[in-house]
Amino acid sequence: MTDPEDKKPEAPNMQDFIDGLLSHYAPPRAPMMVSSNVVWRPATDVYETGEELIVRMDVSGMRRESFEILIDGDDLVIRGQRRDPTPQGPKHFHKMEINVGPFERRIRIPVLCDARAVSAAYENGFLEIKMKKARKPPPQRIRIDID
Numbered sequence: 001m002t003d004p005e006d007k008k009p010e011a012p013n014m015q016d017f018i019d020g021l022l023s024h025y026a027p028p029r030a031p032m033m034v035s036s037n038v039v040w041r042p043a044t045d046v047y048e049t050g051e052e053l054i055v056r057m058d059v060s061g062m063r064r065e066s067f068e069i070l071i072d073g074d075d076l077v078i079r080g081q082r083r084d085p086t087p088q089g090p091k092h093f094h095k096m097e098i099n100v101g102p103f104e105r106r107i108r109i110p111v112l113c114d115a116r117a118v119s120a121a122y123e124n125g126f127l128e129i130k131m132k133k134a135r136k137p138p139p140q141r142i143r144i145d146i147d
Contacts, residue, residue, distance in 0.1 A: 040082075040099035046107060053113050053131045057105065060125030061085065061098075067127060071115050072106075076129065079104045112136060 043058040059067075061082055068079040084100040109131070117132035 037102050038104045039101040040103050041105060042099075042103055044105055044107065046110070048111055048133070051133055053109065053111055053133060055107060055129040055131075057127040057129075058125065059122075059127050062122075064122050067120075067122070069120055069129060071109075071118070074109050076107045076109055076131075077104065078107070078127070078129070 045054075045056045047054055047056075055076060055078075057078060059080065059082065062080060066080045066082070068077075070077050079102070081102040082100045112134045113131040114134045115131075118129065120127065120129045122128075
């Protein structure tokens with residue numbers, strides 16, 4: 001008999017594992033489920049506290065007006081576009097690692113959250129979205145009489 005305290009950790013999400021592995025060896029590519037004009041995927045952390053689910057995204061060099069944030073069913077969708085700050089005209093890059101252009105991240109909301117209690121802030125290059133966790137309704141016992 002196993003002790004309930006000896007829980008095995010959850011298996012990692014395979015897509016996140018592959019994305020992390022490929023990000024070290026290949027340039028970022030847009031996932032197949034987003035439009036073809038998406039050219040990069042900002043680094044994103046998703047974690048929860050006792051009261052909130054927090055999504056933190058590294059998107060330096062952008063303006064607040066550049067983001068579109070929405071809840072689509074069980075997904076949080078964040079879209080935006082980082083403009084190329086380099087001067088127009090011919091140039092020769094010796095190193096190019098800063099992604100520019102449109103992006104979209106579709107993040108499955110892993111816990112029950114109140115879609116009406118969401119806030120977003122952009123500071124020091126990080127977009128942070130906080131979603132209040134919803135309380136699960138208590139199970140109800142309803143007696144049904146037979147006619």
